[in-house]
Amino acid sequence: MNLTLETLLHGVAATLRDRIAPAIEDSFAIEASRLAAMLITISANAVDDAAAARVWENAALRALFADAQPAFGGDLARRLGEAALSADPGLKISELDRENARLRTILVELHAAVENADNDQACKLDARIWRLLRETEERRAPRS
């Protein structure tokens, strides 16, 4: 049997919640222990798919940029094109997060440009961006 980080953290949270917190007298410390157990549980539930969620989101952003690029000109079009062809630098969470921050920054610019364009294509892109934002938020939702 493989003792996963997820299982280990759930065990730590249960110990904190069920054994340590009840043995504490100070009410502030009891509440801190309860919250700590909840935070550990949320962390445990995020361990397994942390990389997958980021890889999925980065790929979805690149696909959006590729489709949006022809609708714009100038520097934004160039950067959309470059970002669409980019790749994740590695699979460490820190690496994926840095890449995700870079792509999200471009998304903010793209979204603002879409809002300023008054045509059918912009409306479709706006709807697609909001759908992507909702799906991303759901995939990253903290689970307790």
Next chain:
Amino acid sequence: MIDMEQRVAAYLMHRMPAAREVQIDECARIQGGSSQETYRLRGRWHEDGQPIERRLILRRAPPAGLVVAERDIEFTVYHALANQGVPVPGVHWFEADPQWLDQPFFIMDMMPGKPGHFYTSDDPYDGHGEAVARQFWRHLGTLARIDHRALGLDTLRNGTADDSFWSRELDWWADIFHKGEGVVEPIVHAAIRWLRRNPPPPAMKPAIVHGDYRAGNFLFTADGAISAILDWEMCHIGDPLEDVAWAIDPFWPMTRHLSLDQGLAEWEQASGMAVDRAALDWWRLFSAVKASAIWATAEASFTQGPVREMVVGMSGIRAGHFHRKVILDYMAERGHGA
């Protein structure tokens, strides 16, 4: 806590030179006001030969917290609002000199009652939900009616302004959001842009805005009376609808005890103003942005340390997600991503 008790006793002797045998005991840190450390304590001393006993609350600024509050705002507001129809604790001393307790702090009366635990209970007000909710709205209406200049509160943020409160507050919170933003959040950016493109009508009047008026920030007694409105550190002058929108944010709902229409009717009667529902909708989206800014600050605070309170960490992780989903829903109602 013995060290804390001794230091507070030393401070009280400094502030009350006529007092004798000053003792502080029963000091304990309590939950409440995540942006400030809160302690309850008992003070006993003799003055003019008479024994005096006071139950007190000490609020101390942390090295970092959920919001960057100017330290004396809460003390100033409590002092100004005494006997104005909104229940607030009596305040005694504000101290900015760090020699006493390392950080600025103030001391006020401990008020009777308790906060409702609305996250963990379906009946947080012990059967008095509707009565508490009606007072909740009436007190907020009373606050909106007060002339802040007459109370000397024009020193608060926006205190000398007469209009453009929406843009002033949006600029204020957008700036805080951008400073605290660790993960780029396109949802919040988009909401800020929408709010700028679609401004609300001018405020009905410049009003005292509590800034964090919600379930959890007041005390109620066993007979269902609200005994104190607390946590005024984000108080400023602005559009009274800002507090109304914040009060009905789904993260701390009061509408499960009294419908929104009934609550707003109480507010309208107490304030003497009518609620513009379209304007209120603008402020509801603003509230979600403001909350996102607070949670972004919480994330930054926890990340940077050195103080890492669990409630701040939880706010950053879970509440941030909650309000981004609220923004998604509000934007869908506006035809974006429906």
